[in-house]
Amino acid sequence: xxxxxxxxxxxxxxxxxxxxxxxxxxxxxxxxxxxxxxxxxxxxxxxxxxxxxxxxxxxxxxxxxxxxxxxxxxxxxxxxxxxxxxxxxxxxxxxxxxxxxxxxxxxxxxxxxxxxxxxxxxxxxxxxxxxxxxxxxxxxxxxxxxxxxxxxxxxxxxxxxxxxxxxxxxxxxxxxxxxxx
Ligand code: PRP
Numbered sequence: 001x002x003x004x005x006x007x008x009x010x011x012x013x014x015x016x017x018x019x020x021x022x023x024x025x026x027x028x029x030x031x032x033x034x035x036x037x038x039x040x041x042x043x044x045x046x047x048x049x050x051x052x053x054x055x056x057x058x059x060x061x062x063x064x065x066x067x068x069x070x071x072x073x074x075x076x077x078x079x080x081x082x083x084x085x086x087x088x089x090x091x092x093x094x095x096x097x098x099x100x101x102x103x104x105x106x107x108x109x110x111x112x113x114x115x116x117x118x119x120x121x122x123x124x125x126x127x128x129x130x131x132x133x134x135x136x137x138x139x140x141x142x143x144x145x146x147x148x149x150x151x152x153x154x155x156x157x158x159x160x161x162x163x164x165x166x167x168x169x170x171x172x173x174x175x176x177x178x179x180x181x
Contacts, residue, residue, distance in 0.1 A: 001164060005171035009153060010146055012168045015126075018145045019047065022124060023054030025143060026094065029122075034058045035092040036118075040109070041065040041082060042165065043098035046157040047126045047145075051096060062086045068104040078108040089117030097125040098157045100144075103137035110139060127153070127170070146170075152178060 037059050039048040052061070065082035093113050100106055106123055113121045124143035131150045152175070154160050155167030160178060164171070 001167065004164070004174055004177045005154075005167070006174045007172050008169050009148065009151065009172050010156075010170040015145070015156060015169065016050065019050045019126075020054050022143050022145060023051050026051075026124065027055055027057050030055075030059070030092065030094070031057050033092050034060065035094050036060040036062055036086060036088055037094045037096060038084065038088075038113075039063045040095060040097050040105075043157045043159065044096050044126070046165075047098055048096045051124070060086060060091070062088070064109075066105060066109055068102075068108050076104050076108060078105070078112060088113060090119050093118045093121045095121060095123045097123065097141075099127040099129065099153075100125045100141055101129050101132045102134040103139055104134055106141070107134075107137045107139045126156070127158075 037052065039045060041063055042065065062084045063082065064084050067079045067081060068076050069079060070076040095106065095109060097106060110121050110123065122142040125141045126145040128141060128144045128147045129150055130147065152173045153170050154164035154173050155169050155171045157165050158170065159165045160173055
């Protein structure tokens with residue numbers, strides 16, 4: 001698996017340090033409010049569990065799996081692969097994502113959760129690739145771990161063909177790996 005990685009972009013130590021900082025900022029914002037922290041499966045699972053380990057305040061966990069399709073003038077739509085299991089109406093919601101790329105997923109998910117009655121919705125993403133943003137998306141994440149260039153990244157939850165999610169760091173995949181398919 002490691003042989004398919006061209007270089008480590010964000011090391012395990014860098015990730016863990018930044019995750020602790022993000023958790024501290026969230027604790028300061030949400031202490032006393034019992035937020036519902038939503039893990040957007042599957043990519044954010046590593047980030048989510050590490051983040052929550054550092055958030056020693058009352059909160060609720062929930063999980064959702066979504067994908068977006070369509071774009072441009074149609075505005076796109078969201079497909080819910082796996083639904084939340086708690087009621088978020090009146091709740092302060094924190095969406096935890098692994099990466100914001102075109103931004104279409106979050107641009108659809110945030111309004112959906114607000115429409116369901118969430119009191120507030122904020123977004124924390126480990127990675128942000130602003131160079132890939134759909135021009136139609138104006139939404140900005142509230143908390144960002146690392147802003148990265150447009151590289152094919154895997155690891156720490158991120159996959160290529162469902163592989164590499166279990167690497168403890170963010171690596172850049174060798175082009176020959178994805179050129180094969
Ligand atoms: C990835 C990622 C985000 C989304 C970001 O999910 O986890 O949810 O794509 O892309 P966008 O900003 O262009 O919308 P994916 O659909 O690959 O599912 P996964 O998390 O299960 O890998």
